[in-house]
Structures are given as C-alpha cells and as structure tokens.
Amino acid sequence: MNIIIDLLTPLLITIPLLGYFSKLQRDLARSIHPTFYKILLVPGTAIHESSHALACLLCGLQIKKITFWSGKYAGELGAVEFSYNPNKATHWIFLSVVGLAPLIGGIATYNLVAHFAGTALLPTVHQSLQLTDSTSRLLFREALKAAWLNWEIAPTMAISLIPCIAVIPFSFPSLIDLKLAWKGCVIAVLVLMMSVTAATLFNHTAPLNTLLYALQGLIITQLIAMICLSLMITIGLLTLATIKRLIK
Template sequence: MAAWILETLTELLTSAGVFLGFVFFLYFLQVLACGLAMRQFGGKGIYLSAIVGTPVHEISHAVMCLPFRHKIDEISLFKPDGSGTLGYVTHSYNPSSLWQEIGNFFIGAAPLFGGTATIYLLTSLLLPNSQEIFQTIQASVETYVSVSGVISFFTALYAALSDLASVLFVTAKAEPLRFALWAYLTASVSLHLSPSPVDMKGSVKGFILLVLVIAGLRYISYSTGEALFDHLDGIFLSLSVTYSLCILLAAGMALIFFVLSLISPKEQGN
C-alpha cells in the first residue's frame, strides 16, 4: 500500500506541476508588489490592493466551508490589525469526520479558485472583448501540454503573456477607462489570490488524508483512479492558462509601484 501512496503523491504533483509553477510565480509577484507598495506609501500601502483582494480571499474561504459542513464562527472581510492580518475566517469542525478534515485542504486553497472565478466575472462584466480574451487563454492550453522542463515552461509563459498583452492592448485603446478599472480590480484580486502561510499550514493534514483516500481508490479500482487523474489534468491545465492573465496583471501593478518609487519620494512611517 505504501507504494500506491507514493505513486499517488507523485501523480498528483506531476498533474499539478505547471499549475504549481504559476502559483509560486504569482506568490513571488504578490510579495514583490506589496513590498514595493509598502516601501513607497508606508505600511498602509498594501491597502491599495488589499481593500479589493482581501474580501475576495476571505469570501472564498467562507464559501468553501459550506460543502464541507464547517461552522463559520467569525468572518472579517477586511480588518487590518497592524500585524499583517488583513482579514480572516475562523471556522470549527468535527475532527473525527474524514470529510470535514479533508475539507481543511480545500478551504485553505479556496482563494486560488474563488479569485479565478472573480477575475472571469470581472472580465465578462467590464471588457467588451471578454470572449476573445477567454479564447486566447484557452488557446494556450495546447502549449502547456508539451511543457516538460524549466526552459519550456518559461518559453510557454512568454508566448502566452505576449498573446494576452496584444489582445488587452486593443481593449485599452478602445475603452481606456473601463480597461483601467478592470485592470485595477483584477490585479488587486490577483495579488491576494495565493493562500497565506496560515492557510497552507491548516491544509497539510487535509492534503495528506486526500492523498490517502485517492491512493485507496486507485488500489481498489485502478481504472477509476486513472480517470480521476485525467480529469484533474484538465482542471489544473485550465487553471494554469488562466493564471497567465493573473501574472500579467500582478506584474503590471508591481511595475507601477516600482516606477512610482523611482519618480516620487517615499512616505515615511505608516
């Protein structure tokens, strides 16, 4: 059984490889952009994006509590405390329930999916050529299918970002005000889309149990397990190409903060 567990873990990490690459890169941009904002505008500089991104982040946690039957004890969509906490969701559950324990993993990772859904919604509502943007993202799927190494990954990333930038540039010229509003809102969501260290810590046990359940399923019915992995491959790939857009927006906001730090004096204190 140990071999099945190890193989299942390897399969999961392989399926999510490109997706995890995007998540880590996006987290790097989040740290960079927020650090530049705080250095330029003081400790409250992070509020420029957090006032939009944090509520989406916390709502994602709260919504994911529902299917796993976790009780939401308290929720604060945006309540900075000066120590790094911008918002929070506290929830309780029955630790003897396998379903609720596994739910901790999905609750912790929920902003990755809730943030993506929010970006799709904002794009549909605010940009007249949203369908063209979605088609450009989807067209990148085939590119990432062949990714097998670091060089291939960044080559595919560059191509995807270039295609997206071209489509977005057309929109920016045609509808500059709507584009600016969309860019600010979606960049703010992107910068607070990654799970926090606290989220990841709370997800560890749930992830371990999830791996054990999938390994057991594959042990009982190998064909069912493989069908599950095929389905997961498609989900991870679709999320990955969507994150190309998130990366482009987050990088854009980081660049704005960097330029501001060069052309204007820094604020002192908070």
C-alpha cells in the same frame, strides 16, 4: 501513477511562485504609497475572507465569526472563525478546501472579469477544459500559447483586469491557511493513488484517466493564467514604484 506525477509536479512549481508574487506585490504597493496599499488591501482582504466563508458554508462547517478586515495593515488582516472536528478525516478534507479557498477565489475573480469583458487575455476555465493532452509539458505549452495568442487585445483587457489588481495580491493562502490545508491535501493524494491502483488492478482505468486528464488541464492552465496575471500586475506595480523613485 504517471498521471498523478504529472498532476502534482506543476502544483509544486507554480504554488511557490504565486506565493512569491503575492508577497512582492504587497511590498511594491506599500512602497508606492500607504494609501494606495490600503485601497488594494481592504477589498482584497474582504474577498480573501469571503472565499474562506463560502468554502465553510459549502463544506457544512459552522461559522462563528467573520472579520472581513481587522483594521490593521500588517499581521492578521482578517479572519473567519469556524468549528470543526479535528478527529474526523472528512473534516481534514474540508479544511484543505477552506484553506485553499482564496486561491480559488482569485481564479474565480479573473474568470468573472473575463466573462463580463467578453474576451480573455489568459486561458479561462472554459478554455482549460478543452485541453485534454496527457502530459504536463504539452499542457504548459498549449496554455502558454493560448495566453500569448490574444495579446493584440491587451490594451482592452488591461483596463478590464483592473479589478484583479485588488484581488490577486491577497488571493494566496496565508501560512495559517496552509497549515489548515496540508492534512486534507495529503489524504486527497493518498485517495487518488489508491483509486488509480484499484482501477489498474481491475482494468478500468479509462474513465478515471479521462477525469484526471480533464482535472490536470484545468489545474495547470488556470495556475499558469494566475502566474501570468500576477506577473502583469507585478510589472505594473514595479513600474509605478520606479516612477515614484525617479520623481523623488
């Protein structure tokens, strides 16, 4: 069960941090200028809702209505209405995918930008899959090392990461999204625990461990990349907000 603990612990640490950064970035954008906030909000919300819609399609859930932007600047910014069966355990799993889709969309956006820029300031999915160490501590260290090794290309990447500024602040799932996702996440963890137990009893742990280690490396490094990216965006927005106050 150690591998499951190693897999879940980073999630419990990094997910709240991403939520905090997401709210802080939106508040900073508002404080800089309402128009600046609107410029970030419209594409950010559209990608957020598009992530939900794509997840619905992949899970076979029927979409009733999509609102990429409600026209509001607070409260419900957009929505995807879809049908599902609350009595089906498989649909609970689907709801977890739909609920967490914006976070995956944020990660996908960064990786696309890094791909087209031809280089990466932070670890990409491809780099993440090459990290197969068995402990979270070492994975954190390797991911951070990969993130800091490329800082000499920071000016170039800073320009290429501009599209992420409109996506990352809106890539964290809302409270409604998290309420949709929690049951499926619990089921996924229980299934994972039962699989590890069964593999241990029948002495076939090697294939499962290999898969879990790869998954662990992917999740940890990508979440660290998102936190580093969120921190960079937060520092940039904080700098702009400070300059505005000084000018006043």
